[in-house]
Amino acid sequence: DVKVxxxxxxxxxxxxxxxxxxxxxDMDHENMFxxxxxxxxxxxxxxFSYDVKMKEKGDIPEGYSVSREKKERFSLILESASTxxxxxxxxxxxxxxxxxxxxxxxxxxxxxx
Amino acid sequence: GQNIDxxxxxxxxxxxxxxxxCTYQTSGFNGLFWYQQHAGEAPTFLSYNVLDGLExxxxxxxxxxxxxxxxxxxLKELQMKDSASYLCAVRKPRSGNTxxxxxxxxxxxxxx
Numbered sequence: 001d002v003k004v005x006x007x008x009x010x011x012x013x014x015x016x017x018x019x020x021x022x023x024x025x026d027m028d029h030e031n032m033f034x035x036x037x038x039x040x041x042x043x044x045x046x047x048f049s050y051d052v053k054m055k056e057k058g059d060i061p062e063g064y065s066v067s068r069e070k071k072e073r074f075s076l077i078l079e080s081a082s083t084x085x086x087x088x089x090x091x092x093x094x095x096x097x098x099x100x101x102x103x104x105x106x107x108x109x110x111x112x113x
Numbered sequence: 114g115q116n117i118d119x120x121x122x123x124x125x126x127x128x129x130x131x132x133x134x135c136t137y138q139t140s141g142f143n144g145l146f147w148y149q150q151h152a153g154e155a156p157t158f159l160s161y162n163v164l165d166g167l168e169x170x171x172x173x174x175x176x177x178x179x180x181x182x183x184x185x186x187x188l189k190e191l192q193m194k195d196s197a198s199y200l201c202a203v204r205k206p207r208s209g210n211t212x213x214x215x216x217x218x219x220x221x222x223x224x225x
Contacts, residue, residue, distance in 0.1 A: 033212055035215075040217065041217065042200070042215050042216060042217035042218055043156075043200070043215040045212050045214075048212050058212065090155060090156075099144065099161055099163065101146045101148070101158045101161060101202075101213070102156075102158070102213065103158075104155035104156050104157070105155060106154065106155050107154075107155055
């Protein structure tokens with residue numbers, strides 16, 4: 001019954017590596033989002049997409065990029081991983097409707113060493 | 114600008130009632146959401162308010178006052194499994210694809 005799938009639960013990468021975090025949803029939702037969650041800071045929006053090949057910056061896009069080639073898949077890319085990108089990354093999707101909230105994936109805990 | 118405030122931590126006793134408050138100051142408003150997040154897990158949807166008043170869903174209720182920029186989540190008959198973080202999130206007006214802005218969450222501990 002999994003609806004939003006993130007490819008990795010735990011990930012350890014080295015500083016400077018290019019990192020891909022994948023998210024797939026099977027609910028035919030238009031909107032997809034990437035957040036990071038850090039203690040004391042809550043969820044912060046990195047990027048979101050409301051259509052295939054469309055993307056918009058969130059509050060903290062620096063050091064990240066995204067790709068949405070297909071409706072069901074939204075990828076987050078860390079161009080050159082740094083230790084301050086160690087975090088829990090959460091993907092979410094929602095339909096194009098104001099009264100619908102998000103469905104979240106189970107998260108990827110990324111550690112950059 | 115946008116600012117969403119919630120208490121950082123709360124403790125309550127099993128079987129009791131607890132109210133978690135959320136105040137917001139945002140440039141526009143188009144709905145407020147509450148999510149529950151157990152440690153190490155993803156947030157799950159609890160409730161949605163867009164009009165003033167109380168929405169009840171089993172043991173959980175959520176209240177909204179738009180004029181005061183205020184909401185609360187009410188949990189009745191607390192159970193140990195209710196120990197979790199509770200996140201308040203606001204959607205600003207634009208359309209159905211506007212991202213949610215989250216508060217930092219309230220960590221609730223239910224004790225025996």
